Amino acid sequence: MADSNNPKNEKETRRDFIRDIVAEDCKTGKWQGRVHTRFPPEPNGYLHIGHAKSICLNFGIAADFNGKCNLRFDDTNPEKEEQEYVDSIIEDVKWLGWDWEDRLYFASDYFDQMYEWAVDLVKKGKAFVCDLTADEVTQYRGTLTQPGKNSPYRDRGIEENLDLFTRMKNGEFPDGSKTLRAKIDMAHANLNMRDPIMYRILHAGHHRTGDKWCIYPTYDWAHGLEDSIEQITHSICTLEFENHRPLYDWYLDALGIYHPRQIEFARLNLTYTVMSKRKLLKLVQDGFVKGWNDPRMPTLSGMRRRGYSPEAIRSFCAIIGVNKFNSTIDMALLEHCLREDLNKTSHRVMAVLKPLKVVVDNYPQGQVEQLDAINNPEDPSAGTRKVPFGRELYIEQDDFMENPPAKFYRLSPGREVRLRYAYFIKCVNAVKDSSGNIVQLHCTYDPATKGGDAPDGRKVKSTIHWLSAPNALSAEVRLYNNLFTKENPDDAPEGKDFTTNLNPKSLEVLTNCFVEPTLKDVKLLSRYQFERLGYFCVDSDSTKDKLVFNRTVTLRDEWAKIQKQQTQR
RNA sequence: UGGGGUAUAGUGUAAUGGUAGCACAACUGACUCUGGAUCAGUUAGUCUAGGUCCGAAUCCUAGUACCCCAGCCA
Numbered sequence: 001m002a003d004s005n006n007p008k009n010e011k012e013t014r015r016d017f018i019r020d021i022v023a024e025d026c027k028t029g030k031w032q033g034r035v036h037t038r039f040p041p042e043p044n045g046y047l048h049i050g051h052a053k054s055i056c057l058n059f060g061i062a063a064d065f066n067g068k069c070n071l072r073f074d075d076t077n078p079e080k081e082e083q084e085y086v087d088s089i090i091e092d093v094k095w096l097g098w099d100w101e102d103r104l105y106f107a108s109d110y111f112d113q114m115y116e117w118a119v120d121l122v123k124k125g126k127a128f129v130c131d132l133t134a135d136e137v138t139q140y141r142g143t144l145t146q147p148g149k150n151s152p153y154r155d156r157g158i159e160e161n162l163d164l165f166t167r168m169k170n171g172e173f174p175d176g177s178k179t180l181r182a183k184i185d186m187a188h189a190n191l192n193m194r195d196p197i198m199y200r201i202l203h204a205g206h207h208r209t210g211d212k213w214c215i216y217p218t219y220d221w222a223h224g225l226e227d228s229i230e231q232i233t234h235s236i237c238t239l240e241f242e243n244h245r246p247l248y249d250w251y252l253d254a255l256g257i258y259h260p261r262q263i264e265f266a267r268l269n270l271t272y273t274v275m276s277k278r279k280l281l282k283l284v285q286d287g288f289v290k291g292w293n294d295p296r297m298p299t300l301s302g303m304r305r306r307g308y309s310p311e312a313i314r315s316f317c318a319i320i321g322v323n324k325f326n327s328t329i330d331m332a333l334l335e336h337c338l339r340e341d342l343n344k345t346s347h348r349v350m351a352v353l354k355p356l357k358v359v360v361d362n363y364p365q366g367q368v369e370q371l372d373a374i375n376n377p378e379d380p381s382a383g384t385r386k387v388p389f390g391r392e393l394y395i396e397q398d399d400f401m402e403n404p405p406a407k408f409y410r411l412s413p414g415r416e417v418r419l420r421y422a423y424f425i426k427c428v429n430a431v432k433d434s435s436g437n438i439v440q441l442h443c444t445y446d447p448a449t450k451g452g453d454a455p456d457g458r459k460v461k462s463t464i465h466w467l468s469a470p471n472a473l474s475a476e477v478r479l480y481n482n483l484f485t486k487e488n489p490d491d492a493p494e495g496k497d498f499t500t501n502l503n504p505k506s507l508e509v510l511t512n513c514f515v516e517p518t519l520k521d522v523k524l525l526s527r528y529q530f531e532r533l534g535y536f537c538v539d540s541d542s543t544k545d546k547l548v549f550n551r552t553v554t555l556r557d558e559w560a561k562i563q564k565q566q567t568q569r
Numbered sequence: 570u571g572g573g574g575u576a577u578a579g580u581g582u583a584a585u586g587g588u589a590g591c592a593c594a595a596c597u598g599a600c601u602c603u604g605g606a607u608c609a610g611u612u613a614g615u616c617u618a619g620g621u622c623c624g625a626a627u628c629c630u631a632g633u634a635c636c637c638c639a640g641c642c643a
Contacts, residue, residue, distance in 0.1 A: 014583085042643055077642060134641055143639055145571045179641055189572040191639050200641035219643050243573055243638050264574090266636090271580085277643095319592070321582050325575040326636055333581070333593050343606060378606070409604070418602060452602045463602045532603045558604040 004345075005097045005310055007056075008063050016322035018057065018263055022065055022234055025261075031233040035067025038232050039093065040074045040107075040223070043085035043207075045277040046292040046299045047092045049313065049334070050268040056317035057265070058236055059098040070230055071100040075108045076222045078206040086207070088292070092300040097310045107217075107226050108208045114217050114225050115169065117255055118180060118198060122161045126254050127198060128154055129164040130181045137179070140186070141194050147187035148194045154183060168201055171214045175201050182221075184250065192247045196220055224248045224260070232260040238267045239324065268320070269328040272482035273298045274489050274498055288502055289483075295539075295550050296483045296506050306480065307527050307537030307552030312341040331482065335553050342527065342535045342552070347375045347382060350420065350465045351515040351530040351549075353477055355394040357440045357469065360425060363391040368468070371451070373421045385518055389422050392469040394514055396532075399464045400441060402430055407562050409461035411441070418463040420531060424449040465531045472514035475547035478539065479508040519547065527552065 015023075026033055037058040041051065062069035071093060075081050093100075121127040130153045132140060142148030156164075168178055180199040188194055198221040203214045217225075227235045235248075242264045252259040269275060274283075275298060283289045283297070292299050295306035303313065316337040320329055350373075369389045376382035395411070404412040411417050416426040429442040448455050452463070483489075483506050489498040519528070521544075527537045534554035542548040 016582095020585095040643095044643080074643070080642075137641075138639070141639060143571085147571095148639090176641065181641095191572080194639090197641050202641080216641090218641070223643085239574075240637055241643090245573090266575090319581085323575090323582080327581065330580050330593065336593060339605090348603080348605095374602095377603085407604090420602060422602095460602090462604070465603075529603085529605085532605070534605095555603075555605050560604090562604080 007060065007097045007314055010314065010318075014318070014321075017324070018234070018236060018265060018322055019061060019064065021261075021263060022061055025233070026065060034231075034233055035062060035065040036069070036231060036233045037062050037067065037236060038070040038072050038105075038227065038230060040072045040226070041089050042074045042077070042080070043082065043089060044077070044080040045085060045281060046088050046301055048275060048277075048280065048297075048299045049270065049303065049316075050275045050298075051092075052096060052300060052313050053268045053317050053320070053322075054236070054238070055093055055096060055098060056314055057322060059100075060318070061234070061236075067233075068103065069098070069100060070103040070105055070232075072105040072226060072230065073107065074219070074223065074226070075106055075206070075208065076217050076219060078202065078204040078216065081207055083207045088301060092304075095304060095310055096300065096313065103230075105226075105230065106208055107222055108206060110222075110226060110229055111209065111213055111217070113229065114222060117225060117257075118217075118221075119162065119165065121182065121198075121254060122165055122180075123158060124254070125158060125183070127161070127180055127182050128156050129161050129168065130154070130179050130195075130197075131177070132179075134176060137197070141191065142186070144191070150186050151181070151195065154195070165199075168199065168215050169213075171203065173201055175203055177201060180215075182251070182254075184247075190243060190246055192220065192244050193250070196247060220244055220247050221251060224252050224262075225255075225257075227260045228252060228258045231258060235260045235262045237262060237264055239264050239326075264324065265322050266324055266326055269326065270298065270334065271328055271331045271487040272484050272489070273331070274484070279498060282499070283483075286499070288499060295478070296480055304525070305537075305540060306550055307342075307525075307535060308338060309341050309345070309527070311345075312338040315341065328488070338553050339535070339556070342529065344378050345376075346527050346529040346535055348373075348377070348529045348531050349516050349518060350387065350467055351475070351477075351513060351533065351536070352394045352396055352465070352467050352472070353510055353513045353530075353533065354397040355467075355512065355514055356397045356400060356438065358393040358395050358425070358466070359440065359442050360391050360393065360445050361428070361442050362444045365391060367391065368471075369450075371421050387421065387516060387518070388468045388471040389419075390468045390470060393419070394467045394469050394472060395419075395441075395464055397438075400427070400430070400438065402438065405566060407566075408559075410464055411443075416446075416460055418449070418452050418460045419466045420463050421452055422450075422466065423447070423452070424454060424460055465533075467514050467516065469514075471517050473517055473519060473547060475513045475515045475519075475549060477510045477513045477536070477549045477551065479510065479551045481506050481508075513549075515547065515549075522547070529555075 039058045059069045130151045179197045181195045184193045186194045199215045202216050245262050293301035370386035373387045399410045423445040425443040425445045430438045431440040433439050484501045485503045486501045489501045522538045535552040536549040539548040539550045
């Protein structure tokens with residue numbers, strides 16, 4: 001099989017307003033034809049599907065225009081960042097199929113250079129050390145409608161500023177006692193321009209620089225410098241940074257250094273889930289899910305464990321487009337992209353989730369036949385396999401109804417159906433327990449229909465899946481549904497938050513399932529289609545003794561729709 | 570009440586003054602040894618009001634609605 005996880009093999013993505021800008025720049029030679037982007041996560045959480053949009057945009061543009069894309073950790077806040085997150089982010093971007101070659105960078109590697117530049121600004125009289133407390137800074141900043149006022153420390157002499165800033169770096173002052181601020185305009189209509197803070201004092205250990213630093217640069221000061229150092233051409237970020245662009249530009253102009261162009265796009269929203277790191281962290285910390293990689297989470301690690309393929313996520317990112325206004329994409333579109341990929345690539349296999357025992361009365365006792373089954377009708381090269389058939393079978397409880405309603409085509413008393421790849425069977429009797437539950441079926445088979453075709457040409461309304469009872473492997477299957485019951489989880493009553501909309505049925509564990517003996521030695525995370533049920537993958541909890549599968553997504557289900565319509569009447 | 574953004578079917582996205590197209594969803598139908606897949610079709614849209622123009626989603630004017638900004642977070 002070709003290298004399917006190399007995005008460069010995929011057909012070119014469609015144009016969007018950012019690609020238009022990049023194409024124009026290439027035409028005019030603005031960057032000498034170079035295209036260099038970056039994906040700059042802060043290592044303070046796990047990556048989610050929203051990040052995938054940004055990753056595919058940045059790496060995708062680089063791929064489309066024969067450019068480069070760096071992976072850069074924006075690790076300027078030691079209080080929130082951890083190595084665990086760095087590791088997971090590296091794993092996730094790689095899994096998504098992107099390659100940054102040798103360009104793995106950390107903002108913290110630039111701290112010395114950033115410090116030099118800050119000294120530069122102080123020397124130019126464009127930055128000053130401020131002794132205001134955090135509260136005072138807020139007060140002096142003014143409001144949306146009222147201008148701020150100058151800090152009393154704004155007009156300190158350059159020498160004094162230099163001395164104070166050096167001593168800040170040397171650790172002579174306690175946390176929060178001083179900041180370095182840019183000298184811009186306290187009356188500016190854009191609050192970000194009201195003498196923004198460049199450095200704060202933080203006596204905190206950093207996951208990479210240890211205790212070398214006790215002053216740390218703020219995002220606004222640091223980010224443009226990082227882009228400049230890496231000679232980024234197009235610095236792509238999300239909409240909320242639009243208000244920060246004037247500051248991004250101001251710093252670079254004040255320093256007179258290489259100056260990339262910042263372009264903003266709208267972040268991804270999806271129905272029935274949440275996408276902010278803060279909310280995802282809450283789900284993890286408060287135990288609403290079992291971890292960052294819980295298969296119900298929209299994190300890349302969760303989706304990977306759930307059975308999503310990187311190809312499906314990439315095609316989703318390509319199809320949703322890029323723009324500048326807020327939108328919420330229907331989860332159904334993500335699932336469409338998922339099924340589209342899984343349908344092409346997944347081996348089919350039979351599994352029974354809620355078993356109902358069937359005895360084929362006229363099948364010889366003790367006889368076992370090996371029947372041929374197709375591995376993937378979408379891919380003949382996947383070949384065939386043998387599945388054992390015998391007198392005692394399991395079928396799905398849902399595939400039998402004693403009193404079938406209209407349009408129910410499956411098994412019922414007196415009705416004949418086909419067992420996939422096997423025989424036609426007809427139900428003669430349903431055995432019930434004392435409380436009236438159907439516990440077993442007696443059927444007869446037609447030996448002439450071996451393989452599934454009737455020589456007399458008679459038709460059957462449906463084909464159902466089955467398993468030979470003595471040969472089936474038992475398994476646990478975890479069914480997942482939307483994590484939230486509302487399209488917009490934030491739509492909560494006064495005083496409640498998004499967690500009130502958590503779906504109590506987001507996880508259903510089935511412990512009495514059976515699968516084909518073919519699945520005896522499956523690899524973790526491998527993906528299958530359980531015929532007529534959906535796509536499933538081997539969970540990381542699975543062992544040789546106890547198989548565990550996750551339902552990635554169901555197949556489209558006409559019958560479920562009909563049932564829904566019938567019950568609504 | 571300041572500044573910065575944005576409005577196209579239910580959802581998402583094209584059309585860059587010249588027939589409003591595509592995808593998802595929904596609904597028909599065909600086909601089918603997965604009620605899967607596939608194929609064919611249907612429904613449905615330019616925020617509002619004026620204006621310019623032979624012609625406006627696109628240009629102009631005035632409104633309306635929504636998003637972002639008052640962290641020493643990113």
